[in-house]
Amino acid sequence: MGWRTASALRSAIISYSRGFSPLGTRIRTYNLGFLGFGNVNRTLVQLLGDREQELRERYGISFRISGVASRRLGWIADPKGLDLKGRGFSRAERNADFNAASAAEAHNVRSWLSAAHADVLFEATSLNAETGQPAIDHIRAALEHGAHAITANKGPVVHACRELRDLAAARGRRFLFESTVMDGVPIFSLFEQLPAIHLQGFHGILNSTTNVILGEMEQGLSLDEALKKAQALGVAETDAAHDIDGWDTAVKTAALINVLMDYPIRLDEIAREGIRELTTGAVRNGRRDGWPFKLVCRAKRVGDRVEASVAPEKVLSTSPMGKISGTSSYIYFETDIFPGLAITEENPGLYATAYGMLADLVRAVA
Ligand SMILES: NC(=O)c1ccc[n+]([C@@H]2O[C@H](COP(=O)([O-])OP(=O)(O)OC[C@H]3O[C@@H](n4cnc5c(N)ncnc54)[C@H](OP(=O)(O)O)[C@@H]3O)[C@@H](O)[C@H]2O)c1
Numbered sequence: 001m002g003w004r005t006a007s008a009l010r011s012a013i014i015s016y017s018r019g020f021s022p023l024g025t026r027i028r029t030y031n032l033g034f035l036g037f038g039n040v041n042r043t044l045v046q047l048l049g050d051r052e053q054e055l056r057e058r059y060g061i062s063f064r065i066s067g068v069a070s071r072r073l074g075w076i077a078d079p080k081g082l083d084l085k086g087r088g089f090s091r092a093e094r095n096a097d098f099n100a101a102s103a104a105e106a107h108n109v110r111s112w113l114s115a116a117h118a119d120v121l122f123e124a125t126s127l128n129a130e131t132g133q134p135a136i137d138h139i140r141a142a143l144e145h146g147a148h149a150i151t152a153n154k155g156p157v158v159h160a161c162r163e164l165r166d167l168a169a170a171r172g173r174r175f176l177f178e179s180t181v182m183d184g185v186p187i188f189s190l191f192e193q194l195p196a197i198h199l200q201g202f203h204g205i206l207n208s209t210t211n212v213i214l215g216e217m218e219q220g221l222s223l224d225e226a227l228k229k230a231q232a233l234g235v236a237e238t239d240a241a242h243d244i245d246g247w248d249t250a251v252k253t254a255a256l257i258n259v260l261m262d263y264p265i266r267l268d269e270i271a272r273e274g275i276r277e278l279t280t281g282a283v284r285n286g287r288r289d290g291w292p293f294k295l296v297c298r299a300k301r302v303g304d305r306v307e308a309s310v311a312p313e314k315v316l317s318t319s320p321m322g323k324i325s326g327t328s329s330y331i332y333f334e335t336d337i338f339p340g341l342a343i344t345e346e347n348p349g350l351y352a353t354a355y356g357m358l359a360d361l362v363r364a365v366a
Helices: 003-017 039-050 052-059 091-101 109-116 135-145 154-171 187-192 208-218 223-233 247-260 280-288 350-365
Strands: 028-035 061-070 074-077 120-123 148-151 199-205 270-272 293-302 305-314 329-335 341-345
Touching (some): 039 350, 109 135, 148 154, 154 247, 187 247, 208 223, 208 280, 247 270, 280 293
Parallel strands (some): 120 148, 270 305
Antiparallel strands (some): 061 074, 199 293, 293 305
């Protein structure tokens, strides 16, 4: 090693130990709280562990996990950090870790955020399509506490997006939700990069579970057998009826209309039909004839209103939607500048959803 390299390395090490990364970025440590500890937030903990060094060195973000909560786990917090990174995630192991480390007292979301000294909340509780609760209250509490709120839960985006964004702005914090539609694909962020563009409508396939189910039914499985396959992949909603009856797609459609078309649509204004009535025979025949069934969402501006629907449709097998299989999803935006702008997401896993939340963390604090 030449003396110049050695000296550069020495100054990098010195600046790192003084709270700067080797790239000269100031390092700040954030306390993270995870509310809901199922597929999404557990995967996010693993992803954060994988990217820990990169976050610190490139973005100056260091973190400790200071809060974990769910109905069964209770409100667990330790402002100095819970010791669960890189460990297994069996329930027994988690409880043992948490009980040993849980130093602070908390009985509800507000006392838990305080006890954890949370700087960022990751909200990933189950979807309540009808009201968005209690996730809305969780996010409101986080913003009022002074934390950024990042969610994969579509309920708050559909039922309280404007209120929560205004609250975040008033508190100088961010309310971000990139993982709510098409996992971590930057759809909401994309439109932030497209100022003064007007979205006239969109259509697509947004629900992985029904897409997996329809693919399995084409192979001869019943709807119930096919659902078990989707559940094994971890992509089904906690209550799979939300997927099968089209609620999940309708909620995503509403989120896109609310945020990207700036039109406050109610869920009951979206004509909704799921795949429950489709038989294995009909699904097999559709594929055989070159017109497979897909659960398709559609939205269109009509005058000063937006009309939207979710329904199974037969689509040409060689068309972009006909080629979407497994956990893949697809969206086609119609804008006044780009007449057709399409995004295909091929077979994402849970890491894609977790990635959207990690990217939101960087957007919020970097
Ligand atoms: N899985 C995906 O691929 C995916 C993709 C994008 C978005 N999402 C969204 O992300 C969220 C989480 O999905 P997931 O797959 O992680 O679900 P999950 O595995 O069923 O986990 C849900 C978690 O939320 C907790 N929970 C539910 N209701 C709660 C409440 N009222 N208070 C506190 N904790 C509560 C549950 O634990 P307890 O039962 O112990 O309370 C559990 O830990 C959902 O809103 C979903 O729509 C999921």
